[in-house]
Amino acid sequence: MxxxxxxxxxxxxxxxxxxxxxxxxxxxxxxxxxxxxxxxxxxxTPENILTAAYQSMKEGKTKYTPSGGLPALKKAIISKLEKDQNLSYEPKEIMVGIGAKHVLYTLFQVLLNEGDEVIIPIPYWVSYPEQVKLAQGVPVYIEATSSQAYKVTAEQLRKAITDRTKAVIINSPSNPTGMLYTKEELAELADVCRESDILIVSDEIYEKLIYGEAVHTSVAELSEDAKKRTIIINGVSKSHSMTGWRIGYAAGDAEIIKAMTDLASHSTSNPTTTSQYAAIEAYDGPQExxxxxxxxxxxxxxxxxxxxxxxxxxxxxxxxxxxxxxxxxxxxxxxxxxxxxxxxxxxxxxxxxxxxxxxxxxxxxxxxxxxxxxxxxxxxxxxxxxxxxxxxxxxx
The missing domain is CATH 3.90.1150.10 (Aspartate Aminotransferase, domain 1)
Incomplete structure (x- = not known):
């Protein structure tokens, strides 16, 4: 059996x-x-964040929170996005989840119907294809070779799009390659997405770990159209050494965010309360x-x-x-x-x-x-x- x-x-x-x-x-x-x-x-995890988490517990902040995250944490995320990317969001456009991985999982669950395609550049983070398949979607791969610095081109993306394509994943900086898309490269990809009217899932979890003269650009920064079709995925795991705290977030279209929040209300209830207070300090506190x-x-x-x-x-x-x-x-x-x-x-x-x-x-x-x-x-x-x-x- x-x-x-x-x-x-x-x-x-x-x-x-x-x-x-x-x-x-x-x-x-x-x-x-x-x-x-x-x-x-x-x-x-930095000491000020540990202190904030401990203090929240001492103050009795150990109960349920709203499914999509504490209002104060959403406010901190909104402030971070405005400061770092010059992007403006409302609380209804932010969903906090149990790590960026589970936020991604929730996103695919609310986006995909059976047979919907998601374009995934190779090399890819190991969980992208599996999460798409779990949502009954179909991973469609386009390979970025070492000769092109492991970054896909607009032409590759255009050729991979079909009438079943729902979204493309852009991970910059990338796991596993560490490569970073330039503003110009992202603009070309965004133009293709606009032409074909597909969504962009922008995984930016490594955005604070940039070296040399490189500069991180979120595809959502490029234009109003790019912002409307982009769901940013990020969190405190890599930036603030908080992998075990499990706090990530999505920022984007309010209808998608509401669906993600509704799904979370039936699956996780809410992100861990203490971790949320720690994340507030991570974003609002000192960044040294x-x-x-x-x-x-x-x-x-x-x-x-x-x-x-x-x-x-x-x-x-x-x-x-x-x-x-x-x-x-x-x-x-x-x-x-x-x-x-x-x-x-x-x-x-x-x-x-x-x-x-x-x-x-x-x-x-x-x-x-x-x-x-x-x-x-x-x-x-x-x-x-x-x-x-x-x-x-x-x-x-």
Whole structure:
């Protein structure tokens, strides 16, 4: 007897979580594993945010809140969007949820009918296709190769649109590539969306982690039309090192936001109350810790990028945001005796004791993802282990 619904039988397990579980298993057995799979900052949540959360609990603010978030948190988000992106929203255009991931899930649930298509650029964050499928939608992929800096073009987008297309996902800065769309590139994509009258799901969760001369632009900033058809997805997880607090938000069309809020009222009741008060402080309080963390990630990138680029058989593009490198390593895999990058990544874990994420989970099977959200000392040691592993096994 099969008791499972069809919609969950096609789910692909998270590659990130699977590798992390294996790495933790080895660590528990006493193996000195260095994990480069982390999708979260290695900093604690800033002290002022911890204090605000504790104070809210002491004041008895531990009860239900409105399903779509506390009015004070919506106000803080609106203020943030106006300050950072010069965008104006009303409270009815904001929905707060249990992390950006669940906000995205809720969005697809209210947007998609069976057979509706969502265009997803490759490489993609692992949960995009699965969430679309769970909403009975159809993921449609367009590949952004390393030769185009992992960014899709307007022409690629135009060719992928059909009469079933409902939306396109734009993730900038990107997980897993760290690449950032320029204002001009976004404008070209927005024009295609306007021509075909499709929605834009703009995942901006890494917007505060930008390096060098790069500048983050939200596609919603570009024009009134772009703003109307864009749903911004963001949250405090990456910007304020609050991954476990689970607070994300959507900003956009009031009708869509209302539907998301109504769905949340029947599924989650409300985001965790204490976390909401913490998020208010995250947005309204001092931001020095955010910049301190960004600078630390940039320093790690400066130090580690040339070392990764120098590993034989590795081809890596310098990212402009987030905290990931996505080197193409197919040549290194083959030259060291492995038939696939997945096998190569497994060997790195079991033989070199370095945990990386195979790119197959991101739709990019020639790559591995390396996170530099760990100490520079650990990063340096991990890259040295990878280099020694490759050079010792290299076969000409």
């Amino acid at each position: 099969n008791n499972l619904a069809k919609r969950v039988q096609t789910l692909t397990p998270s590659t990130t979580l699977a590798i992390t579980a294996k790495a933790n298993e080895l660590k528990a057995a006493g193996v000195d594993v260095i994990g480069l799979g982390a999708g979260e900052p290695d900093y604690n 810790a955010v910049e301190e963390m960004r600078q630390a990630f940039e320093a790690r990138l400066e130090a580690i990028f040339p070392k990764v680029a120098a590993i034989p058989g590795f081809n890596v593009i310098r990212p402009e945001g987030a905290f990931y490198l996505l080197p193409e390593v197919e040549k290194a895999a083959h030259k060291t005796g492995y038939s696939s990058v997945d096998e190569f990544a497994t060997a790195l874990l079991t033989e070199a004791n370095v945990a990386v994420i195979p790119g197959s989970g991101f739709g990019a099977p020639k790559t591995i993802r390396l996170s530099y959200a760990t100490s520079l000392e650990a990063l340096t040691e991990a890259v040295e282990r990878i280099n020694q592993f490759v050079t010792s096994k290299w076969q000409d």
